[in-house]
Amino acid sequence: xxxxxxxxxxxxxxxxxxxxxxxxxxxxxxxxxxxxxxxxxxxxxxxxxxxxxxxxxxxxxxxxxxxxxxxxxxxxxxxxxxxxxxxxxxxxxxxxxxxxxxxxxxxxxxxxxxxxxxxxxxxxxxxxxxxxxxxxxxxxxxxxxxxxxxxxxxxxxxxxxxxxxxxxxxxxxxxxxxxxxxxxxxxxxxxxxxxxxxxxxxxxxxxxxxxxxxxxxxxxxxxx
Amino acid sequence: xxxxxxxxxxxxxxxxxxxxxxxxxxxxxxxxxxxxxxxxxxxxxxxxxxxxxxxxxxxxxxxxxxxxxxxxxxxxxxxxxxxxxxxxxxxxxxxxxxxxxxxxxxxxxxxxxxxxxxxxxxxxxxxxxxxxxxxxxxxxxxxxxxxxxxxxxxxxxxxxxxxxxxxxxxxxxxxxxxxxxxxxxxxxxxxxxxxxxxxxxxxxxxxxxxxxxxxxxxxxxxxxxxxxxxxxxxxxxxxxxxxxxxxxxxxxxxxxxxxxxxxxxxxxxxxxxxxxxxxxxxxxxxxxxxxxxxxxxxxxxxxxxxxxxxxxxxxxxxxxxxxxxxxxxxxxxxxxxxxxxxxxxxxxxxxxxxxxxxxxxxxxxxxxxxxxxxxxxxxxxxxxxxxxxxxxxxxxxxxxxxxxxxxxx
Numbered sequence: 001x002x003x004x005x006x007x008x009x010x011x012x013x014x015x016x017x018x019x020x021x022x023x024x025x026x027x028x029x030x031x032x033x034x035x036x037x038x039x040x041x042x043x044x045x046x047x048x049x050x051x052x053x054x055x056x057x058x059x060x061x062x063x064x065x066x067x068x069x070x071x072x073x074x075x076x077x078x079x080x081x082x083x084x085x086x087x088x089x090x091x092x093x094x095x096x097x098x099x100x101x102x103x104x105x106x107x108x109x110x111x112x113x114x115x116x117x118x119x120x121x122x123x124x125x126x127x128x129x130x131x132x133x134x135x136x137x138x139x140x141x142x143x144x145x146x147x148x149x150x151x152x153x154x155x156x157x158x159x160x161x162x163x164x165x166x167x168x169x170x171x172x173x174x175x176x177x178x179x180x181x182x183x184x185x186x187x188x189x190x191x192x193x194x195x196x197x198x199x200x201x202x203x204x205x206x207x208x209x210x211x212x213x214x215x216x217x218x219x220x221x222x223x224x
Numbered sequence: 225x226x227x228x229x230x231x232x233x234x235x236x237x238x239x240x241x242x243x244x245x246x247x248x249x250x251x252x253x254x255x256x257x258x259x260x261x262x263x264x265x266x267x268x269x270x271x272x273x274x275x276x277x278x279x280x281x282x283x284x285x286x287x288x289x290x291x292x293x294x295x296x297x298x299x300x301x302x303x304x305x306x307x308x309x310x311x312x313x314x315x316x317x318x319x320x321x322x323x324x325x326x327x328x329x330x331x332x333x334x335x336x337x338x339x340x341x342x343x344x345x346x347x348x349x350x351x352x353x354x355x356x357x358x359x360x361x362x363x364x365x366x367x368x369x370x371x372x373x374x375x376x377x378x379x380x381x382x383x384x385x386x387x388x389x390x391x392x393x394x395x396x397x398x399x400x401x402x403x404x405x406x407x408x409x410x411x412x413x414x415x416x417x418x419x420x421x422x423x424x425x426x427x428x429x430x431x432x433x434x435x436x437x438x439x440x441x442x443x444x445x446x447x448x449x450x451x452x453x454x455x456x457x458x459x460x461x462x463x464x465x466x467x468x469x470x471x472x473x474x475x476x477x478x479x480x481x482x483x484x485x486x487x488x489x490x491x492x493x494x495x496x497x498x499x500x501x502x503x504x505x506x507x508x509x510x511x512x513x514x515x516x517x518x519x520x521x522x523x524x525x526x527x528x529x530x531x532x533x534x535x536x537x538x539x540x541x542x543x544x545x546x547x548x549x550x551x552x553x554x555x556x557x558x559x560x561x562x563x564x565x566x567x568x569x570x571x572x573x574x575x576x577x578x579x580x581x582x583x584x585x586x587x588x589x590x591x592x593x594x595x596x597x598x599x600x601x602x603x604x605x606x607x608x609x610x611x612x613x614x615x616x617x618x619x620x621x622x623x624x625x626x627x628x629x630x631x632x633x
Contacts, residue, residue: 058541058626079545086543097538097630101240113229114543157542 004067005164005197006032006055011064013050013220024050025061026220034164035195037188039208042217051217052201056091056167057084069164086114090158090196092187094170096150098142104129104153105138111161128156132186148179152186159190165197166190172207184210227555234555241528248517248524249564252609255514256568256602257575260594262510264576266503268592273495275589276422277488279414281355283456285463286486287449287470299482300474304444309469310451316469318454318462323349324430324446328438332426334386334398341382342425343400345433353452361394361409368408368429372436376405377427380413400426403436459487517564518609525557525617536621537629546622553621557614558607565606569599 013025024047032038042048053059054066057073060081066073069088076084091097098107108125117124129138132152142150151171158166168187172180184207191198200207208214216223238245289302307324310316326345331338350356351363358377368375376398383390386398396407405428414422434440453462463485470476470483529536536549576592583590 053627056541058630079547082540082543082545085541091541093630097534097541099535099538101236110539111542114539114545114548161543 003034004031005034005036005069006030006199007065007067008054009065011051011054011061011066013047013054013059014062024220025054025064027064028217028221030215030222032165032197032199034197035191036213037191037198037211038200038213038215039211040199040201040215040217041203041205041208042223046217047220048201048217050220052167052169052199055165055199056089057081082114086111087161088164090155090161090163090166092151092154092158092166092168092171094173096142096147096154096174098150098153098157100142103139103141104134104145104156107142107153108157108160111157115161124160125156128160129153131159131190132156146179147175148182151175151179151183155183155186155190159194159196162194163196165199168198168200170202171200172202172204230551230555231559233552234559237556238559244524245560248520248560249567251517251520252514252561252564252606253517253568253571255510255517255609256565256606257572258510258513259507259605260569260572260598260602261575261579261592262506263503263598264572264592264594265579265590266499266506267595268576268580268590270496270499270503271591271593272589273499274492276414277491277495279355280488281353281450281452282488283453283459284353284488285451285453285459285466287451287466288484288486289447289482291481291484301443302446302449302470302483304446306470306473307446307449309473310449310466316462316465318458318465319451320454321349321353321452323347323353323450323452325350325448325450326430326433326438326440327447328433330401330426330437332382332386332398332400334396337386339382339385341379343433343437344425344427345430345438346427347430350427350450353450357412358409359412360391361407363409364427364429369431372431373429374403374405374432374436375408375429376400377409377411378407379411379421379423379425379427381421381423382426383410398426400428401437459489463487514606514609518561518613521557521560521610522613522617524560525553525614526620528556529553529617529621532621533624533629533632536624537626537632540624540626541630549622549624550618553618554611554614557618558610561606561610561613562603565603568606569602572602 008028008030011025011028012023015022015024028047028051040048040051050059054061057068060074064074068084071084071088073081073084099110105122105125108128109121112121112124126138129135132155134149134152134156137145137149142153145153166187171187172183175183187198187200188210190196200211202208287302290299304324307322310319311322324347328343329340330343331340346364347369348363348365356363361377364375364377367373378386378393378398380390383393387393387396390410393407393410398405398407411423411427428437451462451466453459466485467481471481474482476482539549573594576594580590580592
């Protein structure tokens with residue numbers, strides 16, 4: 001079991017708020033295996049969001065080593081980080097974050113566009129939407145879709161570039177319990193079928209119970 | 225392909241805020257339309273004036289008595305013997321013809337109608353030198369000169385005022401300052417121009433004007449000479465020859481000429497300088513409104529960037545690089561001003577054509593000329609304005625930190 005998709009060594013993150021230094025991460029280490037389903041839990045202020053931002057390559061650690069799918073992220077420049085996010089990370093947000101004026105297809109095509117995919121774009125976007133069960137809703141705009149359907153579009157967008165990890169931040173937080181369950185099962189199925197590593201940040205113990213491993217974060221470190 | 229995609233996306237985004245985009249575009253429309261209208265009308269005016277100066281004749285020199293630059297005492301008038309000397313092909317080989325002119329104002333009347341007009345005493349040479357044509361009748365000839373004939377050629381406007389028509393006037397009688405004159409013809413209309421109204425005047429034989437109408441003393445004094453040079457290249461040479469002759473004849477001191485020679489080229493250059501300066505000046509004022517329009521674009525783009533902070537964060541999370549975001553917003557601002565520019569070109573064209581019509585309705589020839597270069601310049605300039613004023617907001621968007629932007633409410 002040496003195929004780590006994520007290796008984080010001794011991560012620290014310090015925010016400077018005027019005179020005060022806030023230590024969001026204090027030497028956190030974490031390894032996640034390829035194909036794993038893992039939940040990250042922790043109270044607000046624990047450094048959970050900071051960890052998620054670093055894992056998703058939206059932010060860089062102040063110190064420490066972070067390797068995502070073989071790339072040493074801590075050393076990369078902004079545009080290289082953007083490329084990593086594009087190819088290796090699929091984000092699923094609590095509030096869906098779809099472009100309101102764009103159709104489901106256009107939303108899913110967006111990561112492909114930034115990846116420079118031209119020819120296969122339509123076909124791949126369509127395939128991704130079919131994989132989440134939205135083949136009937138390709139040309140609907142977000143306001144014509146239910147919350148569950150919107151989150152499906154977001155999931156299709158996350159997996160269209162075949163990323164190494166899918167990073168879901170409270171993916172069911174804005175949904176009723178029924179569609180929440182559907183979304184969770186969709187994510188678990190994708191993990192099962194495609195072997196995509198699934199990292200879920202959540203408060204909900206029921207969701208966490210579905211994962212293979214639960215990591216609790218407290219005061220900027222992993223609480224065992 | 226990527227550019228096309230960016231343009232389509234930008235158009236969608238602009239269409240989502242039609243009112244706002246429209247108002248921003250209007251700012252550019254006004255600026256570009258003003259610039260186009262000013263430049264094309266300016267060119268039209270310059271063309272009209274140039275045309276009317278060229279219409280006076282070709283390769284002309286004008287000789288006046290008196291110096292324009294220096295204080296010269298004992299100015300001697302130009303006389304008919306000066307004319308004779310200049311007409312001598314041995315003394316002035318570059319000169320083809322000389323037309324002496326006497327000028328004054330007089331009152332003409334016919335059939336109870338009265339009008340004040342310009343009276344010119346001219347010789348037959350005037351016809352070719354001044355490029356004058358008669359629409360009816362004949363020009364003044366040598367016979368008239370010798371006989372001090374009481375004959376007159378009417379300008380079309382004078383004919384209108386005295387007789388209410390321009391045809392069938394040969395043989396009619398007019399009184400000029402009380403003296404009866406027989407009309408021998410009507411001049412072709414040359415239109416009003418900067419060079420005095422060519423249509424509002426009466427031509428009479430030089431000799432007649434000398435003794436009867438304008439009553440100049442016997443020395444054969446002349447108000448002005450019009451001299452035609454052999455060719456456009458010979459104009460300068462002719463000027464030199466005339467100067468030499470007059471200096472000798474008037475016994476002027478060196479560097480103290482008591483006459484002034486102007487060429488048609490001098491007039492043309494003066495006029496072109498004046499219209500050029502005016503056009504640049506007015507375009508400058510018009511360009512200020514384009515600048516204001518550009519600031520409008522910058523303002524609206526800043527608002528747009530703030531509004532779409534979350535969207536920018538999302539795009540960055542999905543892998544958009546700085547350059548992608550920069551291009552997205554620059555495309556929007558460039559499109560705003562390009563669309564404004566295109567509409568502005570249309571509006572400016574309409575305005576300048578309307579000005580041309582209004583001028584025509586007021587009997588002034590003015591053909592606004594909208595050149596391809598003007599249109600290209602306006603298009604490029606307005607797009608550049610959009611890019612320039614879009615750069616700051618777009619750069620601000622591109623520099624947003626993805627984490628901050630995603631968290632923005």
